Amino acid sequence: MSLLSIRNLYYDNAPAWYTLNKKDIFYLGPVNFDVHEGETFSIIGSNNSGKSLLGKLITGAVPKSAGEVLINGEPLDNTNRANSVRMVFSHSSQSLNPGISVGRMLEEPLLLNTTLSPSERFDKIRDTLRLVGLMPDHYYFYKHMLSDGQQQRVALARALILDPKVVVADEPFAALDPSVRSQTVNLLLKLQAELGLAFIFISHNLGIVRHISDRTLVMHNGEVVENSPTQTLFADPQHEASKHLIHAHLAMLKV
Amino acid sequence: MILLDIRNLTLEIESNGVLVKALDKVSLSICEKEIRALVGESGSGKSLIVLAISGALPPQWIITADRLTWRGQNLLKMNTSERQKIMRRDIAVIFQDPKAALDPSVKLGEQFRESIPDELINVRWWWQRRSEKNQIALAQLTRVGIKDVKKCLNSYVHELPDDVCQKFMIAMALVSQPTLLIADDPTRGMETSTKRQILSLCKSLNHNSDLSILFVSHDLLAISSIAHSITVLYSGQTVEDGPLESVRRKPFHPYSKALMDSAPSFRPELHPKSPLTALKGTIPTLQHLPIGCRLGPRCPRAQKACVNTPVPRTIHKRQYRCHFPLHIEAEENTVDNNEGENL
Numbered sequence: 001m002s003l004l005s006i007r008n009l010y011y012d013n014a015p016a017w018y019t020l021n022k023k024d025i026f027y028l029g030p031v032n033f034d035v036h037e038g039e040t041f042s043i044i045g046s047n048n049s050g051k052s053l054l055g056k057l058i059t060g061a062v063p064k065s066a067g068e069v070l071i072n073g074e075p076l077d078n079t080n081r082a083n084s085v086r087m088v089f090s091h092s093s094q095s096l097n098p099g100i101s102v103g104r105m106l107e108e109p110l111l112l113n114t115t116l117s118p119s120e121r122f123d124k125i126r127d128t129l130r131l132v133g134l135m136p137d138h139y140y141f142y143k144h145m146l147s148d149g150q151q152q153r154v155a156l157a158r159a160l161i162l163d164p165k166v167v168v169a170d171e172p173f174a175a176l177d178p179s180v181r182s183q184t185v186n187l188l189l190k191l192q193a194e195l196g197l198a199f200i201f202i203s204h205n206l207g208i209v210r211h212i213s214d215r216t217l218v219m220h221n222g223e224v225v226e227n228s229p230t231q232t233l234f235a236d237p238q239h240e241a242s243k244h245l246i247h248a249h250l251a252m253l254k255v
Numbered sequence: 256m257i258l259l260d261i262r263n264l265t266l267e268i269e270s271n272g273v274l275v276k277a278l279d280k281v282s283l284s285i286c287e288k289e290i291r292a293l294v295g296e297s298g299s300g301k302s303l304i305v306l307a308i309s310g311a312l313p314p315q316w317i318i319t320a321d322r323l324t325w326r327g328q329n330l331l332k333m334n335t336s337e338r339q340k341i342m343r344r345d346i347a348v349i350f351q352d353p354k355a356a357l358d359p360s361v362k363l364g365e366q367f368r369e370s371i372p373d374e375l376i377n378v379r380w381w382w383q384r385r386s387e388k389n390q391i392a393l394a395q396l397t398r399v400g401i402k403d404v405k406k407c408l409n410s411y412v413h414e415l416p417d418d419v420c421q422k423f424m425i426a427m428a429l430v431s432q433p434t435l436l437i438a439d440d441p442t443r444g445m446e447t448s449t450k451r452q453i454l455s456l457c458k459s460l461n462h463n464s465d466l467s468i469l470f471v472s473h474d475l476l477a478i479s480s481i482a483h484s485i486t487v488l489y490s491g492q493t494v495e496d497g498p499l500e501s502v503r504r505k506p507f508h509p510y511s512k513a514l515m516d517s518a519p520s521f522r523p524e525l526h527p528k529s530p531l532t533a534l535k536g537t538i539p540t541l542q543h544l545p546i547g548c549r550l551g552p553r554c555p556r557a558q559k560a561c562v563n564t565p566v567p568r569t570i571h572k573r574q575y576r577c578h579f580p581l582h583i584e585a586e587e588n589t590v591d592n593n594e595g596e597n598l
Contacts, residue, residue, distance in 0.1 A: 040528075046446050047416065147537045148297070177296035178473055178517035182533035189530055204446045207476060207520035211527055231527070248451040252480040253520055 001073070002034035003198050004058075004085070004166050009067035011050075011057055028053055028222040029067065033215075035166065035198045042201040042209045042230065044245060045219035051202045052090065054219065055168045058200065059087040071165065082113045086164040090171035090202075092155035096143045102129075102154050103139035106161050113162055124161065132157045133187055149180035153187070160191070168200045173208060185212060206249040210234055218242040258435055258467055259285045259308065259346075262322040266303060266491075268541070269315070275541050277316075278303055278491045279549075282567070282574075285435065290461055290468045292478040292499065294514065295488030296538050301471045302351060304488075305439050309348050310338050343372065347428035348437045353420040357412045363423060364408030367392045370427050395426040399456055418449040425456065429466075436460070437469045442477050450474075454481050475518045479503065487511045490538055490549040492564075497573030507573070507580040510534075510550050548577070556581075 010029035015021075028050045035041045045051045056062040058069055060081050069076040071084045089095040097105055106125045110116055116124065126136040132153040143151065152172065159167050172188075173181045185208065191197060203209050209216060209230070216233050218226040220241035226233065237243045266278040278300045285291050295301045306312050307323075310330070323330045325341055333341075342348075350356040358366055368388040378387045389408075396404045399422045407419060415423075421441060428436060438457070442450045458481050460466045470482055478485065478499070485502050487495040487510065495508040503521070506512040516532045519525055534553045545551050547562040554561065556579045565576045570583070 046448060047418075147540075149537050177538070178475065178514055179296065179534050180537055182517045182531040186530045186533060189528060206447055207518055211519035211525070211531075245447055248448045249476075249520075252447075252451060252454070252476050 003037045003039075003072060004035040005068075005070045005073075006031050006033050006058065007068040007070065008032060009054075009057060009069065010065045011053065011062070012065055026050070026053075026222060028057070029065075031067070031224050033217060033224070033227055035200065037165070037198055038192060038196045039215065040192065040199045040201060040213040042203060042213035042216045043219060044203065044206065044209055044216060046241070046245065048221075049219040049241075050222040051219055052170050053222075055087065055170050055200065055202050058166075059085050059168050061087065082109065083162050084164055085166045085168065086159040086162060088155050088159045088167065088169040088172050090174060092172070093143070093148065093151045096151060096154060098143045100142075101139070102141050102143075102146075105154070106158055109158065109162055128157045128161045131160065131191070133183075147180075148176055149183060152176060152180075152184055156187070160195075164197070166198045166200065168202075170202045171204065172201070173203065173205060181208075188212070206234075206246065218245070256287050256326075257284050258287055258326060259283075259469075260322050260324045261304075261308075261320065264304070264307060264318070264320040264323060266300075266307060266312070267317040267319075270542060274317070275544065276491060277541060278307070279564075281488070281491070281493050282496070283486055283493070285467050285469055287434075287467060288461065288465050289484065290457070290470060290482045292482035292485045293469060293471045293488060294473060294475070294478060294485060296473060298490070298538050298540070299488045300491040301488060302439055303491075305348065305350075305437055305469075305471060308437065309342055309346065344431055345433055346435045346437065347431060347433035349421075349424045349428050349439060349441055351439045351443070353424040354412055354417065356424065357420065359412050361411075362408070363410055363412065363415075364389075364392065367395075367408065367423075367427055367430070370430055372431050375430075375432075391430065395430050396423070399423075399426045399429070400452060401426070418445060418453070421445070421453060422456075425453070429460070433466070435467045435469065437471070439471045440473075441470075442472065442474055450477060457481055475514065476520055479521075487514065490544065492549055492576065493567075493574075494550070494577065495573070495575045497575075501571075501573065505582040507570075507575040507582060508550075508577045509554050509556050509581060512581060 009031040012025055012027045014025050031054060043051050043054060053062065057064050103125055107121055110121045110124060125139060129136055129138055134150060134153050173184060176184060192199060201213060213230045216230045217224055218241060225239040226242045234246060237246045261283040263280045263282060264278055265276060265280055267274045268277050281304060293301055307318060320331060330338060371388055371391055376384055376387050378384055392408060393404055396407060401407050401419060401422050412420060442453055454477055457468055461468055470478060472478055482499050484497060485499045486493055489510045495502060495511045502511060503515060506515055513534045515521060519531060536553045539545060547564050551557050551561045558579060560578045565578050567574050567576050
């Protein structure tokens with residue numbers, strides 16, 4: 001039985017019938033896939049293929065038009081969403097609030113979604129900070145006091161603090177330098193091994209995708225064109241769009 | 256022939272009353288028809304070097320250099336108009352983030368017409384100038400591979416996607432027919448196929464029009480596909496310099512090794528989902544620079560001697576600055592160490 005299943009997910013931004021200027025409607029779907037526990041699932045595709053949108057649809061940041069997102073067989077709605085699927089946004093440095101400390105940033109999801117007492121919340125935050133490789137003292141830090149890699153870790157801590165089963169990460173490595181990126185990759189791999197998390201990755205960096213993911217989904221113009229195990233996909237892409245992406249990547253490897 | 260020659264460039268910035276060396280004895284040279292990659296993490300001073308070459312640094316920052324020459328002319332001793340002339344005709348710069356570098360309030364066509372040097376327009380009457388300029392713009396933009404040129408020239412920056420803006424920047428830089436193109440992170444945040452287009456454009460320009468390129472980036476995959484030689488920069492110090500292929504196969508400096516290892520694409524033997532090798536910690540901030548070799552606190556091979564700044568040593572066209580280099584035989588290594596201590 002799969003952890004997260006997406007069934008016939010559709011999206012379009014068609015305007016209401018009385019709107020006069022009806023152009024640029026983006027259609028996405030149908031999307032069908034399953035994610036198992038402890039699995040890393042990657043979504044790749046060219047620009048404007050709807051990768052990030054799919055991530056937001058899964059987490060519910062953008063309302064879907066039709067279809068179902070099931071977690072352990074239960075439909076995902078406002079009552080169980082926050083505790084099971086969490087998102088790490090692209091540009092994590094911009095998604096952090098510069099006006100409040102890291103501790104308060106992490107406390108907010110706990111206040112809204114749990115009934116923990118203040119001291120329990122404090123302990124939980126310290127544990128989570130330690131889990132992502134920060135120090136408990138970072139509770140009192142503000143965003144501008146942290147480096148890029150540390151900000152990335154805070155964004156990850158914010159996603160992990162409610163003990164989710166699935167984490168959706170949109171371009172988590174795009175803004176990071178090579179050595180910090182390797183550290184973050186290692187951290188994600190470690191967390192996955194320890195907590196049995198399922199990751200959904202949205203990325204441009206095919207080198208990393210190939211390294212960390214079990215299955216890969218290729219999107220093109222809002223449609224899923226290929227869904228296969230990563231190694232199979234990189235060895236033998238079937239659809240034109242995936243061939244285009246993967247051959248461009250492999251051509252750069254050759255010197 | 257060496258076009259641009261930089262030796263021991265030091266840039267000092269005053270911060271809270273103390274002079275901080277943002278660049279510490281950086282050496283770099285670019286020959287004719289060469290593509291040289293300048294690699295380093297953010298905050299390592301890559302963009303500062305670009306600004307120092309183009310003369311766009313704020314006047315209160317102190318630049319000292321043994322040599323900073325363009326075809327043998329000293330750039331630091333030059334007056335402003337001479338330097339501007341060189342920047343106008345011989346060196347072209349593509350700055351980071353094209354959307355921020357282009358003027359948001361003027362249509363792209365207008366910006367392009369302004370960037371065409373007067374010498375290239377030889378028409379008889381003034382009313383022919385505009386159409387001549389448009390002809391040049393059309394030809395240049397088609398050359399870099401922009402599909403809908405008319406639409407591009409009639410748009411503002413915010414109306415176009417990133418990769419078109421990037422190509423537009425390249426076209427604008429190339430219109431003055433420069434000898435050297437400095438590209439500051441031209442492929443950042445791009446998807447693979449667009450990146451590939453930009454890279455093959457650079458490559459063909461280098462091949463067909465003998466353009467030298469200084470390619471500043473931290474994308475190792477992109478670099479390895481086009482560059483001939485590489486200079487690795489860490490925290491304002493050059494740590495290694497040499498032909499790309501040999502540096503990639505046998506890095507001498509521990510930092511270059513860490514950099515090469517950080518790209519899983521280079522290591523097909525690596526098992527999927529196995530941990531990557533990474534250096535601990537992050538790049539130091541300007542306020543807290545370590546003394547001596549700046550990699551010191553993060554380096555797995557660091558020893559006592561590393562608190563002295565290593566001198567550059569040269570082996571087979573390659574230069575490195577490290578007391579305890581990798582891939583060099585033990586006896587040679589010990590000799591080097593003694594030298595280091597004497598200094």
